[in-house]
Amino acid sequence: MTGTIAFRRKATDRVMRWVFTLCAFLVVLPLFLIFFDLVIKGAKELRWTLLVDLPHPVGEPGGGIANGILGTIVITLLTMTWSVPVAVLSGIYLAEYGRGKLSSAVRFAVDTLTGVPSIIMGIFAYILVVLPMKRFSAWAGAAALSMIFIPVVVRTTEDMLRTVPTTVREGALALGIARWKATLRITVRTAWPGILTGILLAMSRIIGETAPLIFTALGNQFWQTKFDQPMAAVPLQVFTYAISPYEDWHDKAWAGALVLITMVLLINIAARVLTREKR
């Protein structure tokens, strides 16, 4: 009797072990499938012209996504030029000065903004930028992406600054350095690799954002570098090509996706390498 109970317990243990292993396998399986398909299907169209040519009309062979690559870089850099200072300084405020009502309100706002679906940021930029300007533009796209970028970077900046020991600050102040200088030159510099990692991770996220760009930057079939005009972006091209009914555009979508994931992964790896060096 006790023997069968022991057997059943051991058997259940073994079965559950296999169930958990299977779960882990099923969790990583999609990743392999996605990368496999991206490489197989994306490589078909991956030639030099993809990176340097404008899109061609349907049915005409060749053509590329050069305007989208340029647009993605332009919109991302545009977003970061004002978002990085705003976010880093806000993070400094929260970590170094923030006490009382303002800081808890800001913290709550940052938490809330982090959870807002990205398409809502598109609506926001549409109402505030597209409607007054009466046209879709790179400005509007960057405005939408800023709303995603800023809260993430505020949070990581605050967290990273909090890892700097108080003794470092006290040491600097004891030497008679003005507090603002001590903050920027000692505290922020000590935490900088971590902050930069946060900035890079946020950047890799906005590079792939699509939903908030659909009705802000809109996309463009031609070269466009003016900030007040509709601008192309790789994620938008992937979307447009994927839902089109044309076979050769589907191939372009896969190639564009391969380019996009390469950009995202390179930045991700850079961020990881940076964090590792810090330790």
Add this chain to the structure above:
Amino acid sequence: MAPRFGRNPADLAFEKASAFFASVVLFLAVLLFAVLLRESFPALRKFGASFLVTGTWDPVLERFGALPFLYGTVVSSFIALLIAVPLSVGAAIFINEFAPPWLKAPVSLLAELLAAIPSVIYGLWGIFILVPILRYGLMKPLAKYLGWIPLFKGPVYGPSMLAAGVLLAIMIIPFILSVSREVLATVPQRQKEAVLSLGGTRWEMIRIVIGQHCLPGIFGATILGLGRALGETMAVTMVIGNRPEIFASLFQQGYSMAAVIANEFAEAGGLQLSSLILIGLLLMLVTFVVNLAAKGILSKMVARASRGI
């Protein structure tokens, strides 16, 4: 925190400047809410609460109701949780309790990479790979043999509520997995060893100790995953079928709140635009409440763990 030393003007200026930028962030959050509220007001005044329970979406007659989109968002997210939660928790248990040391880092790195993939790429993969697999491998056979159950009724097109749910599940797994792992790690080692030393098997240890200790945390992780799933746009738009009707069958097309905004916003005007913004406002409020709940549950969990209970 360093003590406040003598206030020289430069110090004061720097503090004020950083406070100003922090206020900008606060202002943006308030502005976001205010702008959505103002712009959705025409639709809110016209339709009122009936907006939530009306199923018509007719730009020609200017009659708008959000029910099909609410339904699609809720059902697709629910399917996603149904698949993602058991898989993530199981994988988390495997990584934390069973995996050989050399396997832990790669598996969690791979799961993290899943979170970094842009959602438009999930959508692309969904359209061309996942939907055909589901269509021929799962939906067609199910519709053929179990078609008398309303949930599995044909015809089978491919893009469907089920496809959206499965794709969403893959997308939210990394988040539920990483939170579950943190929750599992809060179980005191002594308690686990106590069960093992009494002669319990690994599974019994997991069932007893982790089951009693971690359920609130896993619930928190689930709610967090729900928050992600509700607002996901591109992937859902690309595989859900985009048809503003309500079907009992999971194999039929559906629509979601985020998807209708993505599809119709650029060309909408007047009352339709206002209605879309109202849907956006609702979506924002729902994700806000869901995220707040998840945070509340999880922080309570962490507080309990830090007290070592």
